[in-house]
Amino acid sequence: MHALNQSLPCCINSVEISNFPFWNTSFIMITSSVAESSQNLVIRTSKTANQKKRFSVAEMAKESLQYLSGFRNEFHSEDPRCPGSLPTKQNNPQRCPYGLYPEQLSGTSFTSPRETNSRSWLYRIRPSVLHTPFKKLPLGNLSTNWDIFEPNPNQLKWDPFDIPDVEDRRVDFVQGLNTVCGAGDPKDRHGIAIHMFLCNTSMEDKCFYNSDGDFLIVPQQGKLWITTEFGKMLVEPNEICVIQQGMRFSVELKGPTRGYILEVYNNHFVLPPLGPIGANGLANPRGFLTPVAWYEDKEVNKYTVINKFQGHLFAACQNHSPFDVVAWHGNYVPYKYNLSDFMVFNTVSFDHADPSIFTVLTCPSTRPGVAIADFVIFPPRWSTAENTFRPPYYHRNCMSEFMGLIYGSYEAKEDTLKPGGATLHNIMTPHGPDSNCFEKASNAQLVPEKVAEETMSFMFESCLNMTVTDWACNTSLKLDVNYPKCWQNLKKMFNPKLMSLKPNINGEAYTSIYRSPIHAEDNDVGNADTAVHN
Numbered sequence: 464m465h466a467l468n469q470s471l472p473c474c475i476n477s478v479e480i481s482n483f484p485f486w487n488t489s490f491i492m493i494t495s496s497v498a499e500s501s502q503n504l505v506i507r508t509s510k511t512a513n514q515k516k517r518f519s520v521a522e523m524a525k526e527s528l529q530y531l532s533g534f535r536n537e538f539h540s541e542d543p544r545c546p547g548s549l550p551t552k553q554n555n556p557q558r559c560p561y562g563l564y565p566e567q568l569s570g571t572s573f574t575s576p577r578e579t580n581s582r583s584w585l586y587r588i589r590p591s592v593l594h595t596p597f598k599k600l601p602l603g604n605l606s607t608n609w610d611i612f613e614p615n616p617n618q619l620k621w622d623p624f625d626i627p628d629v630e631d632r633r634v635d636f637v638q639g640l641n642t643v644c645g646a647g648d649p650k651d652r653h654g655i656a657i658h659m660f661l662c663n664t665s666m667e668d669k670c671f672y673n674s675d676g677d678f679l680i681v682p683q684q685g686k687l688w689i690t691t692e693f694g695k696m697l698v699e700p701n702e703i704c705v706i707q708q709g710m711r712f713s714v715e716l717k718g719p720t721r722g723y724i725l726e727v728y729n730n731h732f733v734l735p736p737l738g739p740i741g742a743n744g745l746a747n748p749r750g751f752l753t754p755v756a757w758y759e760d761k762e763v764n765k766y767t768v769i770n771k772f773q774g775h776l777f778a779a780c781q782n783h784s785p786f787d788v789v790a791w792h793g794n795y796v797p798y799k800y801n802l803s804d805f806m807v808f809n810t811v812s813f814d815h816a817d818p819s820i821f822t823v824l825t826c827p828s829t830r831p832g833v834a835i836a837d838f839v840i841f842p843p844r845w846s847t848a849e850n851t852f853r854p855p856y857y858h859r860n861c862m863s864e865f866m867g868l869i870y871g872s873y874e875a876k877e878d879t880l881k882p883g884g885a886t887l888h889n890i891m892t893p894h895g896p897d898s899n900c901f902e903k904a905s906n907a908q909l910v911p912e913k914v915a916e917e918t919m920s921f922m923f924e925s926c927l928n929m930t931v932t933d934w935a936c937n938t939s940l941k942l943d944v945n946y947p948k949c950w951q952n953l954k955k956m957f958n959p960k961l962m963s964l965k966p967n968i969n970g971e972a973y974t975s976i977y978r979s980p981i982h983a984e985d986n987d988v989g990n991a992d993t994a995v996h997n
């Protein structure tokens with residue numbers, strides 16, 4: 464881990480880094496930072512750089528990637544092989560250094576307010592327009608036409624989705640996209656889709672970009688080495704990345720790889736407002752990492768550019784790599800985030816707080832406080848609430864909730880949701896802890912304890928009513944039809960005579976109802992054990 468975390472004067476716009484043995488282009492630039500973060504420069508290597516002996520030299524080079532720190536900063540970066548390639552003072556000089564073409568990538572309308580305006584300027588060997596006409600590709604298991612599927616208001620759960628065996632068929636990241644559910648229409652720029660990626664092969668001379676919206680990618684098994692027009696990044700389980708609309712990227716991987724994707728059509732992801740929490744907490748801006756400029760001047764017979772456009776796939780060809788951006792600047796960038804960097808807030812008195820306290824990123828709608836989609840995690844944390852049923856409460860929500868598990872076991876359903884699987888509780892579909900969890904938590908001794916250790920589950924929560932695809936319900940063969948049975952053992956415990964029972968401050972009298980019969984002479988309520996099991 465290398466960290467240069469000193470504040471840089473505004474006049475300083477470059478820092479030389481020379482001690483990265485596996486990375487020749489060891490030079491990055493950063494200048495004025497606006498938005499939520501400071502003017503700090505942080506160079507971070509992947510945690511797995513400490514496990515170098517497990518990888519070849521070539522792989523180690525990929526693991527020692529460098530990043531720019533901050534969320535929606537005004538970043539500057541140039542590949543050190545071409546010093547001075549980034550024009551100064553202006554975006555579009557008559558002739559750019561090194562004979563590069565300038566190209567703007569707009570993430571918001573030209574006239575968006577300054578605080579939300581997103582764009583970047585790319586200085587590249589060839590402009591992106593140099594390709595053959597797009598031709599339609601088979602859609603595979605991607606979907607956006609929700610009207611062809613039957614509505615399903617049931618509680619749904621999927622066992623871990625199968626990753627294709629490479630011996631049977633080679634499947635890359637794009638070929639391995641499968642839509643589970645969604646709502647809305649990319650043509651209207653309103654809606655979301657949730658996909659699983661199930662793949663075993665790197666993309667070769669092939670890149671992908673999405674005209675419909677942003678991808679929030681959650682790897683669950685296997686690492687993703689992602690090359691973007693802005694540079695390279697490594698994203699591994701317990702990290703997430705966001706590739707925003709229009710950004711070209713290619714995914715390399717090694718072995719069976721699986722994960723979740725939240726696609727949003729409306730808007731870009733932002734950090735949630737902190738309100739009374741104050742200036743710090745949840746996902747701090749400095750935890751978000753953007754790649755540094757990297758280019759390849761590579762000519763090939765056929766390089767395929769795949770575009771997702773209005774929910775369909777198209778392919779065009781060109782004779783060169785699209786990753787030919789020598790320098791760039793702007794605030795419209797890809798980024799990644801390590802979920803272990805999340806600063807958790809929770810109750811230290813009583814009751815179970817709403818899960819919104821765990822929001823990492825949100826894609827806002829036009830209605831205040833209502834998200835098109837929130838990305839929420841349930842990280843390891845201390846649980847200290849007194850006189851409280853600590854797991855998630857039973858509820859019905861005006862939002863839809865899709866849950867996934869990266870590793871470990873989910874606290875409210877230890878025996879049901881598995882890593883690589885998922886649940887969906889749609890709008891107003893009742894749900895909550897299974898009967899085992901309820902029994903256990905109702906009888907637990909309430910002492911401070913660490914919960915969700917060695918596990919990371921997450922939720923995509925949306926204001927939209929989700930339609931589930933035929934792939935998810937049938938083709939995948941992973942829908943667990945027995946899932947609703949996990950609640951069927953919940954017992955009726957009601958007994959009006961128990962109204963006279965007054966739990967003490969630690970809830971001891973209350974919990975004793977479940978543990979053992981309460982003597983009638985002590986409480987004058989009859990046999991409570993009978994009351995529980997009636």
Ligand SMILES: [Fe+2]
Nearest residue numbers: 860864888894
């Ligand atoms: Fe819920």
